[in-house]
Amino acid sequence: MTTEYTIKTxxxxxxxxxxxxxxCPSLEEDFERLKKVLLLDLKRGDHRLTxxxxxxxxxxxxxxxxxVFKIKKFRCKSIKEGNRSPFxxxxxxxxxxxxxxxxxxxxxxxxxxxxxKRIQDICANYEIYFNE
Numbered sequence: 041m042t043t044e045y046t047i048k049t050x051x052x053x054x055x056x057x058x059x060x061x062x063x064c065p066s067l068e069e070d071f072e073r074l075k076k077v078l079l080l081d082l083k084r085g086d087h088r089l090t091x092x093x094x095x096x097x098x099x100x101x102x103x104x105x106x107x108v109f110k111i112k113k114f115r116c117k118s119i120k121e122g123n124r125s126p127f128x129x130x131x132x133x134x135x136x137x138x139x140x141x142x143x144x145x146x147x148x149x150x151x152x153x154x155x156x157k158r159i160q161d162i163c164a165n166y167e168i169y170f171n172e
Contacts, residue, residue: 043135043138044138045079045082045138045139045140046138046139046140047075047078047079047139047140047141047142048139048140048141048142048169048170049141049142050141050142050143050144050158050162050169052143052144052158053142053143053144053145056144056145056146057071057145060127060145060146060147063147064116064119064125064127066116066117067116067127069117070114070115070116070117071129073115074111074114074129075140078094078111078131078140079140081093081094082140089109089133092113093111093113094109094110094111095109095110095111095112096108096109097109097110097130097154097156097159099156100156100159100160100163101160103160103163103164104159104160104163105163106132106133106134106163106166107132107133108130108131108132108133108143108159108163109130109131109133110128110129110130110154111128111129111130111131112128114127114128114129126147126148126149127145127146127147127148128144128145128146128147128148128151128154129142129144129145130142130143130144130145130154130155130159131143132159132162132163132166134166134170137166137170139170141162141169141170143155143158143159143162144158144159
């Protein structure tokens with residue numbers, strides 16, 4: 041039996057993403073490709089993700105019950121750096137709810153690390169966000 045995941049986004053993610061599309065015109069198309077690859081990787085890996093492509097974020101505290109990942113290797117057509125683009129995508133993976141929830145996207149030179157407080161708040165109130 042195969043499990044289908046639903047991909048959702050946090051409202052602030054949508055705003056951040058819209059700003060980033062101004063820097064990178066192909067970002068929408070590139071992000072769609074990223075989502076397809078992510079779903080394929082989950083299917084191939086028996087619902088597990090490899091550390092070479094998806095980095096699990098440590099130090100989020102005991103209240104965060106879901107694995108949270110950062111995607112660093114992301115190919116952006118508009119930026120000719122291969123899979124070493126300056127964009128970062130953060131998502132929560134809930135295998136129990138079959139949800140991939142994108143919480144944050146940012147440009148590496150503008151922000152060094154993910155917003156851990158945001159992740160903690162979303163995880164603490166996951167019933168609200170996952171059921172939207």
